[in-house]
Amino acid sequence: MSPRRRAILSTATALVLVLSAPGLAAASVYLSNDSVTLSTTPQSYNYSTTNTYWSVMALQSPPGADFDLALSGNGVALGTSTQGAGRTDFIAVNSNGGFQPLGRYLATVTAYSGSGTYAVQRQTGTSTIVLPAITHPGSTGASDPDLAFAVLADDDIVSIADMWLTAGQAFWATTPTAAQHLYLVKSAVGAPSTYVRNRNAAASGQSVAVVDGCTKYTPTVTGWHALVFVGDREPELPQVPADGIAHALKLVDPATPNTCPVRNFPAATP
Numbered sequence: 197m198s199p200r201r202r203a204i205l206s207t208a209t210a211l212v213l214v215l216s217a218p219g220l221a222a223a224s225v226y227l228s229n230d231s232v233t234l235s236t237t238p239q240s241y242n243y244s245t246t247n248t249y250w251s252v253m254a255l256q257s258p259p260g261a262d263f264d265l266a267l268s269g270n271g272v273a274l275g276t277s278t279q280g281a282g283r284t285d286f287i288a289v290n291s292n293g294g295f296q297p298l299g300r301y302l303a304t305v306t307a308y309s310g311s312g313t314y315a316v317q318r319q320t321g322t323s324t325i326v327l328p329a330i331t332h333p334g335s336t337g338a339s340d341p342d343l344a345f346a347v348l349a350d351d352d353i354v355s356i357a358d359m360w361l362t363a364g365q366a367f368w369a370t371t372p373t374a375a376q377h378l379y380l381v382k383s384a385v386g387a388p389s390t391y392v393r394n395r396n397a398a399a400s401g402q403s404v405a406v407v408d409g410c411t412k413y414t415p416t417v418t419g420w421h422a423l424v425f426v427g428d429r430e431p432e433l434p435q436v437p438a439d440g441i442a443h444a445l446k447l448v449d450p451a452t453p454n455t456c457p458v459r460n461f462p463a464a465t466p
Contacts, residue, residue, distance in 0.1 A: 224302060232317045232353060232431050238263065240304045241316060245291050249321025250381070250422035253303045254286040254354035256430055261310025267392070270299040277394040278308070284426035286354055288393045290383040292420045296391040315353050315431050323357040325423060327367055327447050334457045334465045335446065342446060343458070346378055348425040349440040350432040355425045361415040366448040370461045374411035374443055375404040381422040382415065398424060410456035412448060 224240035227233060233241070245251050255265040255277070264278045265285040277285035287303075289296050305316060331342040338345075346369070348355045359380075369378055379398040383390040393401065403414045415421060427441065444461045459465050 227316065227318045229318065229320050232315050232351065234313050234315050236311070236313050238305050238307045240302055242300065242302050243318050243320065244300045245289070245298045245320045247320065247322070248292050248298070249358050250288055250290050250292070250356055250420065251318065251320040252286050252288045252354055252356040252422070252424055253301070253318045254284055254316065254426065255305055256284050256315040256353040257281055258312030258314055258430065261312045262308040263314045264306050264308050266304045266306070268302045269296070274392045275394050279395055283428050284353055286395050286424060286426060288356065288381050288398065288422050288424055290391045290420070290422070294385060295383055317353050319354060319356045321356055321358055325357045325359050325445070327445060330447050330449055333449070335461060336464050337462055338444070344445045345442045346423055346425050346445060347440055347442045348427050349438055351434045353426065353431050357423050359421045359423050361421050362418045363416055364414065366412055366414040368446050368448060368456050368458055369411045369413060369443045370458050371443065372406045372409055372411060375402065377426050377428060378443055379424045380413045380415065381424055382417050384417060407454055408456040409459040
């Protein structure tokens with residue numbers, strides 16, 4: 197199976213404010229793809245998946261408050277995420293062929309403690325990250341042809357991209373703390389419990405190591421993975437030009453598996 201090529205970066209994100217009267221029951225709110233929705237009231241949100249990619253639903257609580265996230269699909273409960281104040285909850289779903297079927301989803305936000313304006317965002321994948329072949333040792337900067345990038349815009353709370361990887365095809369990500377917010381998520385064929393992954397499952401299921409000032413990711417299965425990026429911070433208003441944070445990614449050279457070629461990024465690494 198050959199990897200499908202898709203655009204790496206998503207389009208700019210719009211902020212939408214949803215106001216609800218406390219104590220009044222309301223129908224679920226439809227979520228547009230990629231847009232961030234703000235609300236002060238716990239409620240449910242609906243969307244559909246129509247393409248065979250990974251997708252993700254995320255929730256960011258305001259400072260000093262803790263909201264939780266639950267997801268169901270086609271009327272069946274799929275999972276929950278209860279990260280706590282200050283951390284981004286997310287639930288990723290693998291809708292590639294042979295995994296979770298496409299369909300309608302209902303995301304429910306509940307209040308655990310405190311109050312304030314929270315943010316929700318869903319991304320039903322349209323992006324792929326392809327790791328280029330290594331062209332030279334080290335790196336000279338962002339224009340190197342053998343680098344790829346994971347990007348989280350300041351006006352997003354989550355980003356997701358599919359990556360076709362073979363077992364053992366390791367790659368580097370800049371910084372030794374990347375695995376705390378950049379997750380390589382996998383599913384196992386024939387194991388439905390792995391088709392939907394919350395943040396805890398994503399963290400425990402990835403194989404990572406801090407080596408030479410970088411984080412090395414090593415896939416343990418062959419197939420479509422998701423690279424989910426969260427920032428554990430509230431979204432900002434869209435900016436022109438767009439701003440955000442990024443990790444440079446580069447394949448591990450089997451000849452130098454313990455030498456990170458992007459450890460000084462964005463400065464040059466010899």
